[in-house]
Amino acid sequence: MPIHDQSYRRYQGGKASPGQAWLVIARAGIMNMLRRRAFLGVLIFAWIPFVVRAVQFYLSTNIPQLELLAPKAETFREFLDQQQFFVFVVTIYVGAGLIANDRRANALQIYLSKPLLRAEYIAGKAAVLFAFLMLVTWVPAMLLLLLQVLFAGSFAFLNANLFLFPAITVAALVEVLLVTLTMLALSSLSKSSRYVAVLFAGVIFFTKSIFGVVYAISGDSSLSWLSFSDSLDNVVDVIFRLPPGYETPWQVSLIVILGLMALAVSVLERRVRGVEVVT
Amino acid sequence: METSSVISQREPQAAGAGPVVQLDGVTVVYGRNQALKNVSALFVPGAVGLLGPNGAGKSTMLKALLGFIKPDEGRMSVLGMDVAERPLEIRARIGYMPETDGHIPGMNAVSFVAYCGQLAGLPAVDAMQRAHEVLYYVGLGEARYRNLETYSTGMKQRIKLAQALVHDPDLLFLDEPTNGMDPKGRDEMLELIRDLGHNKNVNLILSSHLLPDVEYTCDSVVVMDKGQVAAQGPIAELKGPAGRVFELRVKGDLPAFIDVLRHAGLECHSTDEDLMRVFVPAVDGGSDQKIIFDLAAQHAVQVRHLRPSVPTLEDVFAKAVGEE
Numbered sequence: 001m002p003i004h005d006q007s008y009r010r011y012q013g014g015k016a017s018p019g020q021a022w023l024v025i026a027r028a029g030i031m032n033m034l035r036r037r038a039f040l041g042v043l044i045f046a047w048i049p050f051v052v053r054a055v056q057f058y059l060s061t062n063i064p065q066l067e068l069l070a071p072k073a074e075t076f077r078e079f080l081d082q083q084q085f086f087v088f089v090v091t092i093y094v095g096a097g098l099i100a101n102d103r104r105a106n107a108l109q110i111y112l113s114k115p116l117l118r119a120e121y122i123a124g125k126a127a128v129l130f131a132f133l134m135l136v137t138w139v140p141a142m143l144l145l146l147l148q149v150l151f152a153g154s155f156a157f158l159n160a161n162l163f164l165f166p167a168i169t170v171a172a173l174v175e176v177l178l179v180t181l182t183m184l185a186l187s188s189l190s191k192s193s194r195y196v197a198v199l200f201a202g203v204i205f206f207t208k209s210i211f212g213v214v215y216a217i218s219g220d221s222s223l224s225w226l227s228f229s230d231s232l233d234n235v236v237d238v239i240f241r242l243p244p245g246y247e248t249p250w251q252v253s254l255i256v257i258l259g260l261m262a263l264a265v266s267v268l269e270r271r272v273r274g275v276e277v278v279t
Numbered sequence: 280m281e282t283s284s285v286i287s288q289r290e291p292q293a294a295g296a297g298p299v300v301q302l303d304g305v306t307v308v309y310g311r312n313q314a315l316k317n318v319s320a321l322f323v324p325g326a327v328g329l330l331g332p333n334g335a336g337k338s339t340m341l342k343a344l345l346g347f348i349k350p351d352e353g354r355m356s357v358l359g360m361d362v363a364e365r366p367l368e369i370r371a372r373i374g375y376m377p378e379t380d381g382h383i384p385g386m387n388a389v390s391f392v393a394y395c396g397q398l399a400g401l402p403a404v405d406a407m408q409r410a411h412e413v414l415y416y417v418g419l420g421e422a423r424y425r426n427l428e429t430y431s432t433g434m435k436q437r438i439k440l441a442q443a444l445v446h447d448p449d450l451l452f453l454d455e456p457t458n459g460m461d462p463k464g465r466d467e468m469l470e471l472i473r474d475l476g477h478n479k480n481v482n483l484i485l486s487s488h489l490l491p492d493v494e495y496t497c498d499s500v501v502v503m504d505k506g507q508v509a510a511q512g513p514i515a516e517l518k519g520p521a522g523r524v525f526e527l528r529v530k531g532d533l534p535a536f537i538d539v540l541r542h543a544g545l546e547c548h549s550t551d552e553d554l555m556r557v558f559v560p561a562v563d564g565g566s567d568q569k570i571i572f573d574l575a576a577q578h579a580v581q582v583r584h585l586r587p588s589v590p591t592l593e594d595v596f597a598k599a600v601g602e603e
Contacts, residue, residue, distance in 0.1 A: 008416045008479045011409060011447035015400035018367040024397045032385060097384075106381035110442060113345055113375035114398040115367045274347035 021116035025124025030131055033094055042093060043135070046086035050140035053079055054147050061151040071148055073161045077240040079141055080171055084229070086136045087179060092200060094132050095183035097193035098125045099272065104191040112274035122184065122268050129180045138172035163241065171236045178232060178257055185264035188271035204228055221246040224253070231256045297359065299324050299450050299482045300344060305353030307339050314339040315350070316506040322484055326476030328493030328514075329486040330596060331503030337486040338378055340503070341452045345375055358449060371400060374443030378454040378486075380435050382427040388414055389423040392441045399446035406445065413441045417471060433464035440471065451475065451483040457492055465492075472496045494592040502599040510599035517595040522560040523567055528553050528584035529575065536580045543574055554584075 033039050053075070060069040102108055111121050145168070149158055158164075182203065187196045211227035214220075224230040224246035234244045234253035244250050300322035307315040315336045329337045342348045344357055346366040355362040357369045383391050389410050396406030414423045417437040422430070427438060436456060443451055456472060457465045473496045475481040487493050493500055494514060502510040510517060529536055533553060540547045546558035559567040568585060575582045 008444065008475065008481075009412060011401070011405070013402065013405045015371070015446070016402070018371060018400070020400075021398050024394070028394055101384040105384045106377070106379050107383050109347070109375075109377045109379070110381045110383070110395065111398065112347065113370060113373075113377070114395065114446075115371035115400060116398060117367070274345065275342050 018115045019120070021114065022120040022124035022127065025111075025121065026127035026131070029098070029125065029128030033128070033132065039093060042086075042089055043132070046083070046090065046136040047140060049079065049082050049086075050144065053144050057144065057148050058151050061148075061153075071144075071157065073164060073167075073240065074242065076141055076144065076164055076168055077171075077236065077242060079144060080137060080168070080175070080236065081233070083137050083140070084175075087133055087175065088201075088204065090132050090136055091129065091179050091183050092197045095129045095180070096187060096197040096200065098128060099184060099187040100190050100193045100196045103188070108272065109274050118269075118272050122272055126180050126184055129183060130176055133176040133179060134172060137176060138169060141168045141172065167240050171239045174235060174239070174257065175232055178261060181261050181264035181268075182228075185267040185271075188268055222248050224248040225256045228260070298322055299358055300484065301356045302340070302344075303354045305340075305343065305350045305355055307336075307343055307348055308351050313506055315343070318353070318503075318506070318508055320501050320508050320511055322501065323499055324482050325499065326472070326483050326485065326497040328497035328500040329484055329503065330488070330490065330493050330500050330592070331509075332488055334505075335488075335503040336506040337488075337503055338454055339506075341375070341454055341484070341486055344452070345370065345373075371446075372449045373452060374446065374448035374450070375452045376439045376443040376454060376456055378458060380432075381439065382435070384428070385426075387424050387426050388419055388430075388438055388441070391427055391438065392445050395442040396445040401446055409445050409447070410441075413444045414438075416444070417441045418467065432459040433461060433468075436460055436464070436468060440468075444475075449482060451481055452486070453483060454486045455488070456485065457487070457489065469495050490592045490596055500592065500595075502596055504599065510595065514592060514595070517599075518592065522558055523587045525557045525559060525568065525571065526584065526586040527555050527557050527571065527582065529555075529580045530583055531575075531578070531580035536575070536578060539574055539578050540571075543570070545570070 053071075056069050057071055059066045060071070102111070108121075112118065142165075145158070145164060149155060183196075183200055186199050186203070187193070190196050190199070207226060207228045208230065211224055211230055214223050214226065224234060225248050230246060231248075231253040234246050234248055234250055235257060237244045238250040244253075246253075298321040300320075302318050302320045305315050305318045306313065318336070318340065329340065331337050339348065343350050344355055344362060346362055346369070349363075358372055360369050362369060383394060386394065389407070392410035392414060393403070393406040396409050397403055401409060411420075411423065414420055417440050419434060419437050419441065422434060427435070430438060436458070440453070440456065443453075453472065457468050460468060469492060472483065472485060476483050476496060476498075485493060485497055497514065499513045500511065500517065501508060530553070533549070533555075537547050537549060537555065540557055544560075547555055549555045557571065559570055561567065568587065571585065572582060574580075
């Protein structure tokens, strides 16, 4: 063969065993988002409440007159509640196109012709959204807890509220998992990320509006399970050892959340296929 | 890195080795439509064409072999492994070039092909190196940093071939690889496929409804029609013995001359009042038509028209699917 021949060569290096492709998908998805300046702006914006809370913690521990700003266990619940807006924004920005764009570009047949399972593909895509949502919920909440200890110079608050570690973790996990699975399922239903974004916003606001109307008419909050976000709030309240915000038993809200997750997984199982068979 | 220092000298499965793909009584049903009907077929090592008209079941067969579609009945094996039991191991060793356009949105060519390599298990650095190599091989070296969404149809076909090759598969599934290409691009694609199958010794299955594409690139063929295998085997064998068919028109005693031709060992069919098709076996030193002229002269028959035609895969296909 001439030395200049740019011909086909055999690969003689090693190959990873099947089962790690989801990491490749997740890494590529995360890097793709981090390359977007607008998204970096969103992320920075999402950390402003953290900075405000950090200043609040600092002042309350260093200026005795501002002791009324001292954090309580509820403070961390409120922080996660505030972050819901950013969860919504990040979910739409990152999640809407995760599967929809692949469907538009017929990429599923490319993915699934490689040695990876459908579950791995879904896990890789979910990991992208999951990582960014944890970055705006769990990570700042845990850092705030750490900052409180550092600013106060004692473990007294932490010892008195040891449940906050698991509470923050479980609450963030429930919220992020529910939102991630719901968005992925919606994303698998369409080839247009814009349509998916509208659909997700519709699911959130429409269900909340329905409950709002029912509550306005009846004055009864036991139907809060009708609302996606209020069901989540009810369960997160209980996780933080607070009385539920609605009259709906938290077990009902939890069943609604688990049901939504199961529905999302079922939709993904049906929609993520290498070939679309129309009979 | 060993990758760049070793030139492809693969010996995948020698001619005497078993089939690379085997289907045994495979049936695939979409609703009320049977896409594959009890199909049993063998794909030998080398370049094999999967030929048939649109809707014959070619793409369904490839998708079933990839595990995208679960057959209702039958068994399939690829590279000696059962498709139902070891789909991941199979997909690690095959490359698939789909019929429809497909890419990962927002990537340029080299990122896309490297990404596909990583999905197939290649380390990131090796995948990137292979991506550059295969992009040069398929003729996209100069366009490898362009966004895929700006590619022309021909370039999209090439990029699909590149992503199928990046992980160095033992077997390639090429589904209608020349679809939508201009004549020049089509010729170049066929050259690439022929090179892969004959010079690089990559086993490949070329699914196409274009007879010349299969005839140019493949040695064997499986002919599909209406979800069933209509014929299969080496193309040369299916085309019958070497020789030429002549269209012949004569003036004189036609029935008597037909008898003469038959006595001389030539296969002869009368197709019209004075027109016949005569098959003349290959003659060493050429000049096969001289046999006909000599016989005509000996029996005082005038040859008014003699036009040669070589048996083609089209004849095989027409015969297999029962066309005149």
